Amino acid sequence: MPRTLWSQTLRDGRRPLIGWTVGTALAGAMYASFYPQVGGAMGDLTDSLPDGLKQAFNMEDLSSAAGYLGSTPFGVVIPLLVLFHGAATGARAIAGDEESGFLDLLLAHPMGRVRLVLHRYGALATGSAAIAAAVLLMMLAIRSPAELTTVSAAEFAAQCLGLALLGAFFGALAVCIGCFVGRRGLVFGVTAAVGVVSYALNAFGPQIRLGWTRALSPFHYYAGGEPLKHGFQWADAGVLALGCAVLVALGAWAFRRRDIGT
Structure with a gap:
């Protein structure tokens, strides 16, 4: 990919990206x-909760480091921040x-519409990867002080790969919708x-007899294989990457074919 528009997009959006990166990494570190x-204490507290509620919020093993991280920092806070970054940037x-x-x-310059979409999305995906890398570095930095050593560096990396792809997926969705409507x-x-x-x-599909809908959710492929316990889930990562490519x-197909109204 030529660097011009891709790098210019990154430069133009560097301040928001720095804010998202630092904020997401610090929020994750705080909860971790x-x-x-x-x-x-949370593990003892949740023992009395219904099994369905514990499953919905991934609170079945809060006493372990992997279970706690998968429930709160990587289960709610960080992925939702990444979701909104992808939506806003896309x-x-x-x-x-x-x-x-x-x-x-x-478009007055010699640049095709498909190339424009690819460069814009490439910058977005780079930003998503930067946020995930910052989260990974922060988790590794606090791993010993926060008593998270039962989660290996590779398992943290596996979860952060899913995080990068999750952000890239919702960014791709936003770019795709923007190519259709332009608002x-x-x-x-x-x-x-x-x-x-x-x-x-x-989270709640299985509790309302809609368990099959989990297969339609990007969050299922982000954390359903429990990377913090089982490491890299390449099939899940492949589904998210394929979804990004399709979107x-x-x-790009829609953008090439519609009139641009400004």
Whole structure:
């Protein structure tokens, strides 16, 4: 991929990206660092909860480091932050430029629409990888002080790979929708709504006899194989990567064929 638009997109969005990266890593570290104080107590507390509720919120093994991390930091806080980063950045990638009129200026240069979509999405995916890398480095930094040594560095890396792909997936969804409609607010709202609904289906589907819907949720492929316990889940990673490719390809196809209104 030529570096011009990809690198320019990263430069233009460096401040928001730094904010998302630092904020997500610090939020994850804060919740992870609570494990020595609350891990065992939460495990005792949740013993009395219904099995369905514990399964929905992944609270079946809060006394272990992997179980605690999979329930709170990597189960709720970090993936939802990554979801909203992907939705916000993806909404700005095409739809934001179209609303501002900047898209006309870009397309006035010798740049095809497909190339534009690929470069914008490439920058988004790079940002998602940067956030996941920052989370990984932060977790490795606090691993010993926070008594998380039962989770190996490779298992942390496996979970953060899923995190990067989850952010890239929702970013691809936002880019795809933006290629169809070109309205930034609508793109963000729809992407965020899809993300929240898919999270809820993954968590509560089995409790309402809709367990089959988990297979439709990106969150299932992000953490369903429990990377913090079992390491890299290559099949799940492949599903998320394939989803990214399909969404970007669909968006590029639509973007080539519609009139641009600014």
